[in-house]
Amino acid sequence: MSKKGFTLVELIVAVFIFSVLMVIAVGSFVSALSLQRRALNIKKVEENSRFILELMAREIRVANPINTTDNGCPGSGTSILTFQHPVNGLIEYSLSGNQVHRKVDGADSIISNPDIEVSRLTFCVSGNAVSDDRQPRVTIILSLKTGGAAAEKANIDLQTTASQRVLSD
């Protein structure tokens, strides 16, 4: 009696049940992990775009003058914008190597995180021509994305407009 073991059938059934449970458990952990990465990626693009757009819009509003001339949008926007900021000096925003650069009086710095890819930065300047009876305004188109597996990627397409505060015909 004391030597009674498992029969083969019992063993197979036990292994089968165990493996089914393990597959379910591992599968749910793996999918939880990838959901978590995706959430993290969304937060990354969101934080970067919030910072970049906020910085640009704040400076463009008080810019005087905006040096970049009118460009025919949406066909031919530019990815470089230069303007004079009353406090910070001459500022240039540009897109280079999928990162956003901000040059202040010639000193270059990158303001986007290397983790994310800036796939599009377009400035659309209008109302900047002399005597066009329009207030200068800059529309910013910004698209960000992250790398990673298809299920974990995140991207965002943003647009905002800043209208120059100083009256300038």
Place this chain on the structure above:
Amino acid sequence: MNYMSYSINDKKKLKKGLLKKKNYVLGAQFCGCSLRSQTKLAGFTLIEVIVAIGIISSVTVGAISGISLSLSSAARIKNNLIAANLAQEGLEITRSIRDRDWHLGNSFGASLANGIYIVDWSSQSLISFSDTFLKIDSNGFYNYALGQDTIFKRKITIENSSQNPATVEKTAKVEISWQEKSGPKLIQAELRLFNWR
């Protein structure tokens, strides 16, 4: 060897289930207890198994629902951010339309009649309202003419202010509304425009 020969300490452990298996196997060998009662005492009962599975699965379900909640709120924040920027754009364009009146030599509010409107990024005047989705074109521009519908709608409302006459102050409100799985969402922002340049 039977129950009675255990020390008091062992009995406590037995109660807690620590000695259960080992001692009962021994007990079975020496006391000749029936196989039936041995089995009954030594294994897990169905209730125990159900409770254990219940606890494990509720912990797992809790963890997974927590993670998917974090994903859905991240997605909601993303829509919120797009909407906030579109709202800002609506107000900036309204301001730029007021400023254009200065350039044209018009009086304050000439282009800001009370009512509901939409505006495009390129608008030089307010467009009468139609309940349509903003589109996004292949260059990434949110507009009303080209591209695929987005989930966002934008409405601009121009009103007189309650504090000042219309010749002094106008109120512009912008509303971005969109639909999510959890229900309709709305962002509202307000801009006070004054007869001041």
